[in-house]
Amino acid sequence: MGLCRGDEAKEVLVRDYWINPLAHLYLLGKQVKRCCCGDLLSKEYYLMICVKKSDKNIRKPIYVGGTCAGKLFNLSGAPTHMYFNPFATVGNETTSRTSGGHEGDIKIEPLNKEIREAIFLLCMDWDQPPGIPTSNILAMINRAPSRRLADHYVKAVNTIIGKDSRRRKLQDIIEGLRVIEKRIRHFRFPEMKAVINSIGLSDNIG
Numbered sequence: 001m002g003l004c005r006g007d008e009a010k011e012v013l014v015r016d017y018w019i020n021p022l023a024h025l026y027l028l029g030k031q032v033k034r035c036c037c038g039d040l041l042s043k044e045y046y047l048m049i050c051v052k053k054s055d056k057n058i059r060k061p062i063y064v065g066g067t068c069a070g071k072l073f074n075l076s077g078a079p080t081h082m083y084f085n086p087f088a089t090v091g092n093e094t095t096s097r098t099s100g101g102h103e104g105d106i107k108i109e110p111l112n113k114e115i116r117e118a119i120f121l122l123c124m125d126w127d128q129p130p131g132i133p134t135s136n137i138l139a140m141i142n143r144a145p146s147r148r149l150a151d152h153y154v155k156a157v158n159t160i161i162g163k164d165s166r167r168r169k170l171q172d173i174i175e176g177l178r179v180i181e182k183r184i185r186h187f188r189f190p191e192m193k194a195v196i197n198s199i200g201l202s203d204n205i206g
């Protein structure tokens with residue numbers, strides 16, 4: 001999978017790969033990323049995971065700017081949902097499925113919402129796409145936003161936070177992000193913390 005510049009290359013990509021859009025993110029501070037086509041991204045971008053149709057174990061994250069994203073959404077019919085927005089105060093968090101006509105908003109279960117936010121905030125701070133375990137968790141949430149994930153996924157995310165190179169807790173990581181970009185809103189993780197306490201894990205949320 002090389003550069004995906006132009007319509008023809010995108011048609012080939014969509015022919016060979018399933019396109020799973022995961023998040024609508026923002027470049028922070030001095031982060032530099034390139035679009036699927038090779039161009040530098042400006043402020044906003046989508047994170048998408050391409051899964052090879054002939055071998056589901058081959059998956060590759062791509063970053064896509066607005067123009068290319070529009071084309072990929074059109075070609076693949078992928079739902080333009082999972083709109084994780086770290087800035088806006090979303091009063092009523094929902095998952096919009098707007099592809100191919102309006103299907104209304106689907107409620108996301110509160111624990112799933114927190115897990116999704118935790119994963120994307122880590123991605124933003126660590127400046128890397130989700131790894132295989134977190135991609136799988138996000139895919140599960142995408143498939144069934146209202147079905148509460150089992151506790152062991154909370155344990156997995158808590159463990160992943162513990163891998164921060166500076167050994168920060170999630171709330172400290174978010175504070176650090178807010179120093180770079182003060183529009184980042186406050187996040188709370190009461191559902192995750194309740195699970196962590198009930199299992200007796202050491203809390204990496206903070």
Ligand SMILES: [Zn+2]
Pocket residue numbers: 035036037038039064065068
């Ligand atoms: Zn592009």
